Amino acid sequence: MKKSKRNIALTAVSGVVLGLALPLTATASTAPTALRDKPLDWAKCEGSGFGPGQECATVDVPMDYADPGGEEIGVAVSRIRSEKPAVRRGVLLLIPGGPGGSSLEEQSAKARTLPREVREAYDLVVFDPRGNGRSAPVSCGFERRDLAATAFRPWPGGPDGSVAPNMAAATRMAGACERNGGELMRHIDTVANAHDVDRIRAALGERKLSAWGVSYGSYLGAVYSQLFPHRTDRFVLDSNLDANADAHGGQVARGLWAGFERGVEDVFPEFAKWASAPGNPYRLADTAAGVRPMFLRLAARLDREPIPWPGANPAELNGNVLRQSLLDAFYDPEGFPAAARLILAARKGTVPPAPEAPPEALLQNGLAVASATFCNEGKWPTSAARYQKEVDESRAKYPLTAGMPRNATLCAAWPYPPKQDPVRITDRGPSTILMVQNERDPAAPLAGARELRAALGKRAVMVTVDSTGHDAYLGNGNACGDTAVTRYLATGERPARDTYCR
Template structure:
């Protein structure tokens, strides 16, 4: 079945793969590699850790890989070295997602969550700030707290005019990014980040590298495994966006993810009706959500409008630990508790993290050419509002990529299904931001190179951060022993 499936995928993507080959290969991938050997020292003070003692170093990479001898930028990496030389097999690079998430302390985060000792013994674990982020030539669009911009997930659009209004905001954001551009903006892309990974591998003196990526990190890992298959060791892709890039279809799948994951929260809340009063059944809880959201659409209350209420609820589905805060916000809105609404809104509202939002936009807009016609988004919103009532009219809304100042420098990286089987795809069956379909799509594109582990779980994140013994054991065995499941598996 997998061979026939792979052939079918190849049939529809062959033209794209052929078209990409020249564009991707024409850019020097690893010419003038840095010589092995890094100068390790203390990490910056803002790299805060709880359990691990990390070292940091910088790796020079070309700003523009079409001019490898031109301007260089520095990528900062962190290391938690194996203390068992007899068990060490190489390096395991990490990416926490985003794009826009700082990864220098992510090694410590996973260790805190319980990264198995067998994995820590087998690898030097390498975190990093990918280009544009944190300590790696950071970029900025100049976002401020005063802007009417809720971050990189579009706001809910109640009608066509709301899409048109958001188009003006999106255009202004794109122009703002262009005005703050210091020449680096156009070079922040998934393909260039993958090339940076290979420079880091070379600087570490390794012939190959393993990789563990979450959320957007799956796109980066898939790109690296496709651009450098001979240098890819063991690749784990957890909570997948479905490709090597995030496009309009990928963001629209957020609405699918919310529909699939919301019943878990509704069941949780219904079981606690005596505490929160949100509904005695999951169906009643869903009705409460829609009623509150529509009420706030017409009359915002103490800083909470329908857009923010839906966004906070969407974020509240990322894991069960967020259910209580989400239920409190609903309760406060329902009861008109002004003080509680203000407090919870402040706690739940996305902070204006200029650097993170800027990188998200740069990567997302540089990777692929987005539709620029407002009518395209109005039609998508109308369709998804009916198909996915909870959140469809948000994720289908227009984004600044529609007005981005730079055309993509190259086509998005095509997933390479040739090569040895060394990709493990992990996916919860109910995930609000990367629904199960994303894992299926990436597994289909990798063909015989990958295996899909589907987890009967809810929330964003499977390995270490999740709570499924089957997925934990399967992934640890692959990373330590190299044993890939013979076929796709389902973890109950």
Template sequence: MSQRRAMALVGTLGLVGALVSVIPATAGGAPAGPAAAGPRWTACPKDVVVPPTVQLPVQCATVPVPLDYQDPDGTQIELMVSRIASTKPEKRRGVLMFNPGGPGGTGLDQPAFLVSKGLPTGVTDAYDLIGMDTRGVGHSSPVSCGFTADDAYWANIPPYAPDDAAVVRQAEIAEDVAERCAANDTEGRLRHLTTANMARDLDRIRAALGEKTASFYGASYGSALGAAYTSMFPATTDRVVLDSIVGDTHLDQAGLRRFALGMEQTLPDFAAWAAKRHESYGLGRTPRQVRRTYLTLAERLDETPAADGLTGAVFRQITFGSLYNPIQYPSLARIWQTYLNPGEAPRAKAATAPNPQDNALTVFLAVTCNDVAWPEDVDTYRRAVAQDRKRFPLFGAASANITPCAFWTHEPAQPPVAVNDKGPRNVLILQNRHDPVTPLAGGRLLREKFEKRSRLVTVDGSGHGVYVLGGNACALNLATSYLVDGTMPAGNRTCRRG
């Protein structure tokens, strides 16, 4: 899940059987050659947001890629990419491609978004910034499961299951979702939405742009895509920065369950903040009391939803999403305060209920379910939920709960991409110590898998996202120096707060 999508929430997986390895995921095939003609750059669609503070022009173009890389001359789909071109040819190094996370989040506006948030001019001088909607997303041959506003399935993280019966009920919802996705897949596109294919798309885009190599910045799920990309195409990836780490090239059941660990490690930061402001919000005078307030509120809403329909599951989801950035702490404190004092006027349901996004949810499901085999047995999830409810009481019974991947129509076409530790030392990993969705454990896992190819920068910070958005001077300087000058830290680094 991207940071921007989680911020909007205050309001992300199976199949058992033989994997047919037709195309080796680790090889990726030969790098795509240079395109005969470059993309035709024009004005972007009106829904591509360019903040008014961004003075650099943003253009868009389409790049054709095979729907099925096993049949490269067969059906083609179009991917839309965006560009903020370097205005300093004497300093230009090449292209820097972006992925903001998801999977399923639009990325056409990512370059302009980061420029508006303070992406250093050294980076904008050195690179053409390339955003994109990955296959299936937005303007890139979009897909749909047909989700509607009143669907019981409303988020890419399953709802918290307060008891065993809730897991069984969620299994029925998950099975219905999987069946509807299959029924709506009339063009047969869903099976081709995988991280491996998205990585192949990146190399096709590189070739279409006429570049021998391409650099990459990916955050959240973008870290998994970037890890797959540089593993499959080590010869054509240049400088790679991975931020807020999933832990591998895909999200699997273990990765999803780590969300609960992340919340256990990150909620104390909010609790300490709220305890210092007890006189204003009344959530507890100590962090321990604030934690108890959370559990009390969640359990009360499990038993009796609020007048506006808010349930314990949604309350937990809102709290989880609000931990993505400390800037959201005041809003979160007010939400808690409102439901802690039910005599006050309740918030309108539209302000707290999740807003389903059909396309984003569809792509999330397709990629996560297609990438790796998920347990099919409902009892596996029942045991996991019971275990994680005790291990991680804040959120464990949500992230361990069953998803539509348990009933997905398609088996993975190939094994997940294996991290390739043979290649240039070109992977810089950025990770906050406290991150609700991609905890530090994920950063350490990926660092170990890349071995000598990578360096890990651990930031003594809280939230989801380090580079530019995280506000840490040390991490900003290290990543910028690497992107601009190629200066990779000699070893793993730790950045203090500030």
């Protein structure tokens, strides 16, 4: 499924994350009997983007699972019933990516693209995670300049790679979340999301769940399967993040963020091959080898001499905007022409019309959810010197991302203490997981997926797809990979061993 305008607008918050809740050894049996027995109040979904007969409801969950008798919030869910009740197996939950980058409407449209045999086997259930969309939405009230993709993704603030502007932005943005985000901002994280998923399962009256989680949803799915292993039926983890990425002393989110270094490098050769092909109207160089030095020279020039770009945010085309635009294009090869057009214009000292900005409320909500999810897990470094050292090393080794994946986000100044250590994914549990992974993914590189595959051991089988872009199943994968996933969801037949799909 190709990206919607909403999803493209929120590529700035596509990524990874972490969590909180009841003891990490808790199982689904912790859901009270009264909750399991309480029927949901289903009603026709209000608003656009829903199919005929689609139903919506709200599942009440604790704001803070450490205080299960305290204040509750509502998590919005929607259901599309099985198209063939006689063969219905159960519920397939679509776990959205982001965090903060999807909606109930978007996930509903995605559910309707599933193959017929999957639509017959399951009631398709989608949800807005806590804080997002219709589920007690939050906002930090960021300044307009902080809504730019090059602000949330912390591209170094100057041509020399200085992190000083990023540290200042972290203080400003974290302060906005503390002032305006409300109490829920303290309780948005992956473990809380996992417990919400189990509350959804219980409210649906299901003993087990099947699920399809993409990108951040793959991480949330892995955490759910670790906390509630015997509540998992058929789990598909798509565009996988290294859930145990702890190169930064247990700071999982930083390790996942760092994946952009490798991911962009994995995709760039495909872009260079396309951008140097004879007959391409957007050809950038005579050879694939010539595309990289051309791009790096242009980005460096724009660092020194940005081009005014009225109506854009920021209002100039600088080196970081160019780098971010290339990264965005790598999520889907259909974005390659737009990136090439921007490069060609910049080489002439011009700019195309400014891109249409998404609704501010949408950005504010998505970035607030992403911020809380990133920052509420683990103790983030606060030292500018540490960030500067890592940025300098990254810029030298991975010039395409110019140090961004190692730089200070607003988490460097986050006002709330961490609640717990990240959940460590292990090989303990039933063998119910099928991983599907594109070989070249800018946000979820294959190297990270292989780490998760190794951690899961006998619990998983992985299908690696010879494709480029983010989202494999029904997205940027191929027919071989799609067939393997559909077969598993519909029949339970999983490849006997790890498989490569050309």
